[in-house]
Amino acid sequence: MQKGLSADHFFETDASAERRQRQAAKAGNKNGDPIALKAKPLAAIRDPASPAALYVAESTGSVRRVDLETQDSKQVYRGPSAPVTCVAVGGPDNQTIFAGSWDKHIWTWDVSSKAPGRKYSGHSDFVKAILCANLGGKDVIISGGADKKILVWDVATGSRLHTLQDQAVSMMAIQHLAIDPVQSSADEIILVSASSDPHLRRWRIRLDSAAQIVDSTPGAPDEARHAILEHETTVYQLVFDQEGDDVDLWTASGDGTAKCLSRVKNYAVEDTIEHGDHVRTVALTDQWVITAGRDEDVKVWDRASGKLYCTLEGHFDEVTGLVLLKSQAGAPEQVVSVSLDGTIRTWSLDKKELDKINQEKSDRANGVEEEVAEEAPEPLMTAEEEAELAALMDED
Structure with a gap:
């Protein structure tokens, strides 16, 4: 001790x-030009109205808007007395902020005035995931909780439309939700959920009905599959790949991997990234796969080869989220990381910048090795004296 x-x-x-x-x-x-916050960021999304601003869910029970260009973080939406775990923007004209909290409620605020709005109450445990959508002409929110339930809400009335829960395969706390951009339509949402168990589940949601999708097991067409099982433990995040022709599904898991699940292979594994520790978050560009999590590093992988290209070091606690910034004409792509160390860091994904980081690391490593070699202390004993001491120890 x-x-x-x-x-x-x-x-x-x-x-x-x-x-x-x-x-x-x-x-x-x-590193990463850090913006320091006074609270731990638990999640972050890009402000849909700005190419370089985030909404951050904070451990102090608030949502904070952070402008990455000016580093202004004074715009705060307050209300919950417990940590806020997830945030989304939606409603008419994207003018409402929705936030899920440990207090089991979903809080709302007007984007411009910061005035609190309706509070949605229905979960019996922490709200862990939330997203906004339009279904049959109605604005809806979909929330997932530690109570193992997915709830669908009518934004305008506050009424609960559906409650979803797996009855066949034991489902644990919901960790993340994603809408399939290919199979969803104006009148139907195809939702994928991730939870503290390693299974992924798919759901078909309409205004008048909602049910779990049961399909066939890959390689065994006569066997019903209630859930997709490709990980060993918790899946923390789901991302549909907007760059590929098939819009495959990527996952981040506590088993230390990020995986690409192929749509054409009925969501069997196509590629695996071996991050090496709990992967909390994954982001994708046409050139890179970016992963981060408990080991504090942001890792950039070459999509073509699957090999680690660059490790971005700067955070000193677990990374809880990655957000790709909207690319400006002629500007390099950037990814933003948020961490329990209380900082937000912005990293260039330009290949030349990544090469520069790799070269600086190599130079430092060589310099350290030379310095250590020059300053290595002289041995306290000669080889003969060490041998004599070892003989005496053997005798004892």
């Missing part, structure tokens, strides 16, 4: 002490 006078050190394991000391050593770095 590590001992100390600070209350932070009481009953602190050596591993915890090492982690705290390592994080303290990394905390001052300026």
Whole structure:
């Protein structure tokens, strides 16, 4: 056990002490041009009205708008007394912010005035995921909770339209939701859900009905499949690939991988990225797959080869979200990462910039090796003396 006078050190394991000391050593770095917040960001989405601004769900029970160009973060939407875990923007003209909270409610605010709106209550545990959609001409929100339920709401009336829950395969806390952009239509939403169990589930939602999609198991067409099972543990995020012709489904999992599930193969695995630790989030461009999670690093993978191209180091605690910024004409692509270290960092995905980072790392590594070689202390004993000591120890 590590001992100390600070209350932070009481009953602190050596591993915890090492982690705290390592994080303290990394905390001052300026990689990714960090914007420091006073709370831990638990999730983030891009502001649909701005190419370079985010809405951030915070551990202090608020939603904060952050302008990445001016670094202004003073616009805050307050209400919940518990952490906000997810955020979405929707409603008429995208003028309403929706946020799910640990207090089991979905909170809303007007984007411009910040005035609180209707509060949706129906989950019996934390609200973990939320998204906005239009269904049959109605604005709806779809929420998922730690109560293992998916709820569909009419935004205008606040009424609950549907409650979805897997009755065949035991479902655990909902972690993320995604709408299939290919199979969904104006009158029907095809939803995919991820949860704390490794299964993915698909749902067909209409105004007058909602049901789980049961299809056939790949390789066994006569066997019904209630859920897609390609991971070993929790799936934290789902992303439909907007770059590919087939719009495949990508996943981020606690088993240390991000996977591409092929639509044409009935969502069997097409590619696997071995990140190496819990993967909390994944983002995609036509050239890169970007992953991040518990190991604090943002990793950029070459889509063509599947090989790690560059590791972006800067965060000193778990990364909870990645957001691609809307590309401006002639400007390089950028990805934004948010972390439990309380910072938001912006990274260029331009190949030349990534090559520059790789070269700087190589130069530093070579310099450290040379410095260590030059400053290596002289041995305290000669080889003969070490052999004599070893013989004496053997005799004892």
